[in-house]
Amino acid sequence: MRFTALSAPSAARAAWVTLAAVVVALLLCALIFFFYGVSPGTVYGTMLRGTLGDSTGLAEVARRTIPLLLIGSGLALAFRAQFFNIGAEGQLLLGAVFAAGTGLFVPLPGPLLLPAMFIMGAVGGGLWAGIAAWLRRLNVNEILSTLMLNYIAVAVVTYLIAGPWKGKDVRGYIYTDLIPERGFLSVVPGTQVHWPTLVLGVAGALALQWVLSRSTFGYALRVVGENPGAARYAGLSAGRVATTVALITGGMAGLAGAGEVAGIHHRLLEAGQISLGYGFTAVIVAWLARGNPALCLITAPVMAIILAGGDLLKIDLNMPFRVVDVFSGVILLCLISSEVFVRNRVTWGNGQAKDNTGSKANG
Amino acid sequence: MTQTTQPPSPPALRLRGITKRFPGVVANDSVDLTVDAGEVLALLGENGAGKSTLISILYGLYQPDEGTVELRGQPVRVTSPAQALRLGIGLVPQHPLLVARHTVAENLALGGGSGLFPARGVAGRVRELSGKYGLEVNPQARVSDLSPGEKQRVEIVRALMRGAQVLILDEPTSVLTPQEADALFRVMRELKADGRSLIFISHKLDEVLAVADRVTVLRRGKVVGGRNTAGATREDLAEMMVGRSVDFTRKRTDSAKSETPLLTVRNLTALGARGLPALRGVSFDLHEGEVLGVAGIAGNGQSELVEVLAGLHASAGELTLAGQLLTGNAEERFRGGVAHIPEDRIHSGTVPTMTVAENLALRDYARAPLARGLARDLAATDTRARQDVEHYAVATPSIHTPSRLLSGGNIQKLILARELNGSPKLILAVHPTYGLDIGATDQVHRVLLERTEGGAGVLLVSEDLDELLSLSDRIGVMVGGELRGPFPVAEVTRESLGMIMGGAHPTVVAGADQGVVA
Numbered sequence: 001m002r003f004t005a006l007s008a009p010s011a012a013r014a015a016w017v018t019l020a021a022v023v024v025a026l027l028l029c030a031l032i033f034f035f036y037g038v039s040p041g042t043v044y045g046t047m048l049r050g051t052l053g054d055s056t057g058l059a060e061v062a063r064r065t066i067p068l069l070l071i072g073s074g075l076a077l078a079f080r081a082q083f084f085n086i087g088a089e090g091q092l093l094l095g096a097v098f099a100a101g102t103g104l105f106v107p108l109p110g111p112l113l114l115p116a117m118f119i120m121g122a123v124g125g126g127l128w129a130g131i132a133a134w135l136r137r138l139n140v141n142e143i144l145s146t147l148m149l150n151y152i153a154v155a156v157v158t159y160l161i162a163g164p165w166k167g168k169d170v171r172g173y174i175y176t177d178l179i180p181e182r183g184f185l186s187v188v189p190g191t192q193v194h195w196p197t198l199v200l201g202v203a204g205a206l207a208l209q210w211v212l213s214r215s216t217f218g219y220a221l222r223v224v225g226e227n228p229g230a231a232r233y234a235g236l237s238a239g240r241v242a243t244t245v246a247l248i249t250g251g252m253a254g255l256a257g258a259g260e261v262a263g264i265h266h267r268l269l270e271a272g273q274i275s276l277g278y279g280f281t282a283v284i285v286a287w288l289a290r291g292n293p294a295l296c297l298i299t300a301p302v303m304a305i306i307l308a309g310g311d312l313l314k315i316d317l318n319m320p321f322r323v324v325d326v327f328s329g330v331i332l333l334c335l336i337s338s339e340v341f342v343r344n345r346v347t348w349g350n351g352q353a354k355d356n357t358g359s360k361a362n363g
Numbered sequence: 364m365t366q367t368t369q370p371p372s373p374p375a376l377r378l379r380g381i382t383k384r385f386p387g388v389v390a391n392d393s394v395d396l397t398v399d400a401g402e403v404l405a406l407l408g409e410n411g412a413g414k415s416t417l418i419s420i421l422y423g424l425y426q427p428d429e430g431t432v433e434l435r436g437q438p439v440r441v442t443s444p445a446q447a448l449r450l451g452i453g454l455v456p457q458h459p460l461l462v463a464r465h466t467v468a469e470n471l472a473l474g475g476g477s478g479l480f481p482a483r484g485v486a487g488r489v490r491e492l493s494g495k496y497g498l499e500v501n502p503q504a505r506v507s508d509l510s511p512g513e514k515q516r517v518e519i520v521r522a523l524m525r526g527a528q529v530l531i532l533d534e535p536t537s538v539l540t541p542q543e544a545d546a547l548f549r550v551m552r553e554l555k556a557d558g559r560s561l562i563f564i565s566h567k568l569d570e571v572l573a574v575a576d577r578v579t580v581l582r583r584g585k586v587v588g589g590r591n592t593a594g595a596t597r598e599d600l601a602e603m604m605v606g607r608s609v610d611f612t613r614k615r616t617d618s619a620k621s622e623t624p625l626l627t628v629r630n631l632t633a634l635g636a637r638g639l640p641a642l643r644g645v646s647f648d649l650h651e652g653e654v655l656g657v658a659g660i661a662g663n664g665q666s667e668l669v670e671v672l673a674g675l676h677a678s679a680g681e682l683t684l685a686g687q688l689l690t691g692n693a694e695e696r697f698r699g700g701v702a703h704i705p706e707d708r709i710h711s712g713t714v715p716t717m718t719v720a721e722n723l724a725l726r727d728y729a730r731a732p733l734a735r736g737l738a739r740d741l742a743a744t745d746t747r748a749r750q751d752v753e754h755y756a757v758a759t760p761s762i763h764t765p766s767r768l769l770s771g772g773n774i775q776k777l778i779l780a781r782e783l784n785g786s787p788k789l790i791l792a793v794h795p796t797y798g799l800d801i802g803a804t805d806q807v808h809r810v811l812l813e814r815t816e817g818g819a820g821v822l823l824v825s826e827d828l829d830e831l832l833s834l835s836d837r838i839g840v841m842v843g844g845e846l847r848g849p850f851p852v853a854e855v856t857r858e859s860l861g862m863i864m865g866g867a868h869p870t871v872v873a874g875a876d877q878g879v880v881a
Binding site (some may be wrong): 217218223226232235236 | 675726
């Protein structure tokens with residue numbers, strides 16, 4: 001097997017390779033299910049029927065699409081700038097904290113409360129990512145700092161709901177009181193689909209795509225991401241670009257957190273209940289979209305199907321709840337490995353035939 | 364040279380007709396080379412002459428497009444560094460590749476040891492080699508505590524432990540103090556006496572004369588000469604290195620140089636990458652309409668000088684451009700009239716993944732007419748890109764083609780178009796024609812000379828003395844962070860420049876009125 005570098009990998013090639021990587025991942029997962037003792041057919045059948053087969057399923061997919069879209073489109077932008085934000089989970093939680101705090105403690109009149117919650121959510125998420133951006137200027141790798149800030153965010157949430165923000169009427173449970181009803185976001189009736197956040201997500205993805213391809217900042221971002229040497233040469237500040245990108249992605253994740261609070265939970269509760277691993281799954285959403293925020297409009301629902309389908313597996317087939325992580329992990333591995341096929345043409349055959357002469361001379 | 368007079372045995376290493384092409388440049392062009400057992404061969408040549416490519420081929424990092432490598436008369440294919448080591452070819456890299464947090468023994472065991480505690484078995488072998496060749500190395504020392512010279516000895520020991528009979532030393536003295544370099548030469552002589560073959564790469568002619576038996580000179584990918592070092596002088600080597608060109612004609616027929624200073628540089632100092640002084644008090648004037656050439660062997664401060672002027676490198680000293688203090692970052696200086704044709708057109712001059720049109724906008728993408736507020740004006744960007752491509756005859760399938768698909772010459776034209784768009788006052792041109800064919804070279808030269816007629820000044824940094832002599836009004840030589848000269852072009856020759864580059868004092872240059880500016 002030999003690799004020949006392609007001078008210009010086409011978009012079509014990237015799309016086909018991405019699709020193939022997902023298919024390979026699904027086949028690998030099928031193998032895992034087979035050895036686990038469940039027929040892969042049953043697994044995938046259950047997942048598809050339960051997600052795309054009826055309106056309840058579709059609602060579950062839509063509900064999960066919302067945070068994935070918001071976070072994923074932000075991350076897509078960050079990855080283009082080579083700012084590897086793995087901390088969207090924590091940024092989402094901080095967004096939820098700020099939004100819930102605004103709802104609980106800031107007496108704002110009806111129409112102002114919801115916008116204020118979302119704005120503060122974005123501020124909270126941006127702040128959390130901003131810490132990592134500031135640390136990066138001190139030469140701390142942002143992959144590590146954002147990752148570790150996730151754990152701090154979980155601890156912050158736990159501290160607040162078990163301590164100072166613990167609700168008065170919740171007895172033994174640890175969560176806050178409900179926010180006032182004027183802070184509830186409207187939903188599609190009978191579901192948990194808080195559609196205003198979905199609209200925000202779609203608008204956000206399109207806006208970020210515009211930023212990337214049409215704005216002066218997007219141009220600087222791409223130069224910094226694609227050739228730091230040229231950025232330095234042209235006098236572009238890589239630090240400033242990274243900080244701005246961090247604030248944008250953190251802000252998007254914070255909006256997702258605000259949406260979960262205002263649209264579904266209406267209070268701050270345990271980290272594991274606010275986010276179903278959205279921050280991590282969104283990494284795959286952004287990777288699948290190959291750094292194009294607008295393509296997250298496709299990839300976010302795809303990953304939402306896997307998230308929602310995975311939940312069904314544990315309910316319907318009694319499989320462990322970690323099954324979703326297996327999916328995500330295998331897909332991400334396949335995607336990352338597939339990168340080499342986007343950039344290289346692969347030919348089969350051996351180019352080693354003449355090597356014998358070499359070993360002969362050696363012996 | 365082997366001292367024996369036995370029937371001729373095949374050389375330890377022979378390269379025949381090695382050719383290696385990269386897009387737009389022939390890095391090695393039918394290179395023939397031999398090294399005998401017990402011989403030190405110096406490989407001499409400027410940056411870009413093809414030495415690195417040749418080493419990479421020997422060490423299995425590249426495959427030659429044509430030609431063969433023979434070891435002791437047997438043709439071999441070196442497909443990887445591991446294969447090179449199996450064949451007995453070792454490389455001592457310019458910058459040591461060691462795990463800093465591990466001990467010397469652990470580093471040496473890496474890839475070569477076996478068993479559960481590979482580092483234990485290594486220590487004895489290290490002491491044995493240390494004693495035999497005078498390679499002082501403490502196996503228990505942590506690599507992070509070692510000096511550059513000690514790290515280099517570890518690399519040599521590593522290569523010897525893997526059975527290297529042919530040892531390549533890539534600019535080994537560039538990181539060493541003179542004392543450490545002397546110690547290295549003693550080791551090299553020991554290795555030679557033991558019958559091993561050494562290939563020694565260096566820019567420093569004194570060192571080559573001190574340690575090598577024979578020298579092979581590469582220039583623009585070709586072997587342009589070779590001789591025994593016995594009886595050779597530094598001048599002989601410099602002459603071979605800078606070469607004699609048959610078609611030498613001066614392109615600068617009527618100078619546009621005025622007596623009005625455009626750029627004044629006073630007592631400029633700057634630190635280099637390793638925190639060592641790279642510029643030690645450089646002072647000169649560049650006049651309006653002048654082409655000031657800067658010669659010098661790579662690493663003598665030329666890069667730092669240009670980066671300082673372009674606003675990319677911190678410095679102390681006084682700089683003025685057209686009477687105004689020259690300050691600000693790269694972007695502000697470009698707007699202030701400083702264009703920069705950088706040394707590395709791929710890694711800093713362009714963003715290879717971006718399109719021709721986008722690359723042409725690198726300097727002013729955020730300003731009118733290419734932008735309105737925060738939004739880029741893509742139509743205006745494309746329109747200007749079309750004009751630039753047409754005016755500078757950039758051969759590209761479309762303005763929306765990624766620039767990495769262009770040949771070196773066309774990438775350089777693209778950079779030229781972009782940098783000269785704003786009618787700059789000062790043009791910093793670093794190796795502007797390196798790797799270009801004759802046509803593209805001519806075009807770049809013509810464009811630069813045209814600009815001087817409009818009053819712009821050009822600081823031309825080049826390792827190609829023909830280019831400098833052909834275009835410059837005056838030529839300075841960077842030696843050890845100091846500028847020698849600049850000398851009027853009529854008062855220097857290729858030979859005299861070569862000698863100054865090699866470290867000779869410029870008073871040997873007849874008619875040099877300025878001596879050392881320090």
